[in-house]
Amino acid sequence: MKKWLISILSALLIFSSGFGTIIAQADDTQPEINASAALAIDATTGQILYEKNAKQVLPIASISKILAVSVILDEIQAGKISWDTKVTISPEIAAVSADTALSNIVLNQGQQYTVKQLVHAALIKSADGATLALSTMNGDTVTSFNKKMQAKAKAIGVDDAKIYNAVGLQNSDLDTLKVPGMADSVENEMSATDVAKISQYVIKHYPAVLKITATKSEMFDTTTMDNLNEMLPGNASAMTNYTTDGLKTGTSDAAGQSFVGTGTYKGHRIITVILHANDTSRYTQTANLVNYVIGKYIPTTVDSSTSFAKATTVTVPNGKTVKLKTQFTGKMTLWLSTGTSVQNLSHKFLYKSALKDKNGKLTAPIKKNQTVGQVSLSGDNMTFIDGTGAKISLKAKAADAQANIFVRGWRAVFGY
Template sequence: MTAGSLTAVPAAVHADTTTSSTSSSSSTNSTTDYTVNAKAAIAIDATTGQILYAKNANTKLAIASISKIITVGVIEQEIKAGKLSWNTKVKVTKEEAKLSENTEYSNITLTAGKSYTVKELTEAAMIKSADAAAITLSRATGDSTASFVKKMQAFVKKAGVTDAKLYNQVGLTNSQMGSYGLKGVAKNAENEMTATDVAKIAQYLIKNYPSLLNITKLTSTTIDGTTVTTINKMLAGQSDAPTQVKIDGLKTGTSDKAGACFVSTGTYQGHRIITVVLHATGGGDERFTQTANLYHLIANEYTAYTVQPSVAVTVPNGKVTTTTLTTQGKITLWKKDGTLLSPSLAINSKAADKNGKLTAPVKKGQVVGELTYAGLTGLDGNMLTVDVVPTTNVDKANVFVRMGRWVKSHI
């Protein structure tokens, strides 16, 4: 099987509904073995975080240049905060220029003393995985490796990752970083995290900085008059591009310790998916073949339902005593044959009275609870949950109305 093919794919059901469950639909099964040959892998729905496949997904492994999605995430964050702009220029040092000419690493040649924009450096880091460009980029606000790594650690915590091993902005070993390495850290120290962690960070990036995909989907760009071509062979028009999944990101990674790795994102029949393959067996382009296998598994084992579940609830102390809770938009739920899609509702403690009922006042669009889907697994490893919000404002009834209700209920 080649990574560019995708056969035996069922038509996903798009059940646009306002009910809290949908009817079952069987998917087409295939006898082809789409085993994912890698030390670790995971596939999730990009919006809900529903886990569609997992293999050793909580085993911490070297991630090599996948690290650069964190580096660029920090830059995106600083642009949003007004500390940088895409047009901010960063001057290349002699050491960075020398590193950029090292053919042992992934690079584009940078000229010492020349300034490059944050956008150019980001494109170089994400499209070509240029190591020296990533180091230069990390200095955009004057950071050292040590101070930038602290920013990286803070960034991944926002994505829900608390125990990542991060030593630099590139994914090289500490010794390979030369003078940019951390003091007091082992020479062979290398960035490590789990496949689940990588998926969480990719999900956070796509949710909060979706425009990054406008860079990662590029098959080439021009920097300083030189054409830079992508190393992501699953993008449209590339050798391993799937026919029924539109890949538009995200990042490859390769090192002696990590082997061949790839975090991808793409849309399958309108549904965005994130996949992670760490340490693909055989190395090289096997990371693309194994990523294709993940998409095959999803296509052949699941049926996708597009829903906007809703549920009526009581508001005992409200001016009106009922309201409807629903998700903040349509969501995709992936179902295997035999899986029920009947969620249970729990009101958040801050929005509930002592009996667990929704308490007024509540505002339209305010997250007040969650639906839990037994049989579906979320990115935290527990049953999948989705937030729900009221469709209307509900003001609190005055004391006389509430007393009257109490008296009536006790007669």
Template structure:
């Protein structure tokens, strides 16, 4: 394990800091809500974020992460053909569910099924993915729980891959659980899940950004399904100045109307989560998301952090030069306009002693920002990478001796 050295610079620098929005309580019409920066994990707004609540089809984001793992492990590929069993077809053709009518005995590619799961929230397609490698409900649930734990989700419980209540899973229901058993996550967990989804598999946003998708259900049957996300550009609830390109809706009696979104605002990728929006109109989840962006636009701004030269200059051993310049990643935080905060800058290096040769652009450590008024999804300090600004070549014998 690489040794880490920590050098702390206590800088009592006054800036517009991050407390009011983070500490805001029940300003959004939902049981829980959160907004965070996907790159740093900084929480911009939170409301009841640590209570486990039903999440319905938001579950499918975690299902797709497990499928991505199976693809990386060569158990599946995007072109793998998955044959639809009568049991899967029964779910996929039930009008009470989110379905696209997959045909029993017909085979569909993993690519098609992922598109159906993410765009249409197709329940049968999701079950087909979960069983593609031969897993039963229990086995795939275990994979999902292991993935959730690995990425830092601590308030998550999985009953099935779809997000349906256990009793609605037909032949895939678990006999040892009550019919009303349902998948639950905290809003923080959904944000962590969404952050992992967009940072590790950004190519999936090309799927979630589609306004509609054509599905070849049978040789002579093509279905066009509209994306359930009504906040995509040009759609009814699109937000001016924000380019939303995902992520996932969820709806059930127990979960109400839920929505996890992601989009670009002022060059930053933002994550939002709404769990159980208030009222009977399912579109209230989109209105609640709009209100999160209204809070961000009217109360917060990007504050650039000035990094002192004591951080950007570092001694280097055995090099032609004695010191090297470090270039920090663009360092900004979201800060309310009306609050000042003290913060601490720290550096953490990959090695106790930097030693030549070191090449330009090489990551050598990280800059860490801590404050009682700044909070992240995982509870860790805000972290930004530090890179070498130039090449430092290894010196000859005499140069190394003199240094």
């Protein structure tokens, strides 16, 4: 079964079920996510909001294009290419782009297209030919670009991905471009955690990508490209109080209906991953996942205005002020279970090395507004995709000079 057939069946399923516009509802029950793997995280902190088989490595089909585009964006940023760089279409790429069984925009052999055109085609229409054209520009081959993708994935923190091409097709689908020495049946595989990490990287480092993935329709030469993401505002599977603006679908026999999405709820961005929705719409499962997150958690902003005395009062044994008041700097979102507040969280101070004594204690002098380190906040079942905790910086609200030698001596004997 080819991509177009699966997409048609998906559309029929939505239509026949009377699906219409999805409403985000508060629901604190554990969701039945009908997919082989699923994950939801906060896009900034990586806080895990839901996971199911999130470490299982599975086929991802065209979701691969997010990683491929990230390599291209790195090269643009490094000045190796530009958005206006022209890419000449080879006979092999033209042949792939003309295959109507794949997701494609037809590219004419010998014609030149800009990097911008091809990136937009890859992300909006999931065009295989356009993505392969990007991956083989400037003398790269499918194999050499694979190495770039593998290196990029590793740099992001993805170690278990299986990458064979930039588009997520089976090796045999690439015909003369397929990777030699590999079975025809191999295709790209990642875990839901891997997909979320790569998506988080792209959103953080290249946020302008979301303007592309949020584009519902765009012209490619004389061809209209309609975005494949049915959860964009105004589309059949859009939600009413959750605004989707990305990110990428993936469809194949092995990957089934897969989708990595991103959107905002009350200004807070999350990333969702659905891998292999089982005989149901990927968008229905994404909506179920979002509804669960909205029902279970309250997105809570932690910033300089947050009152949390235990986590903002630091001990300076050799300072004139032993209990020094600090405040959070910067801003982050923590998704807290209903009925939980920031003050219920545990905390751990992580002082800057230059401000610690030999015993690891904070030491004076400290200047007003000086950053003294970070505080790590944690709670029951609060985990993060990178394995660390939620960290926010602390700065001193007032200066703290060193106490005199007699006071320090007294404290050394009798405590402080």
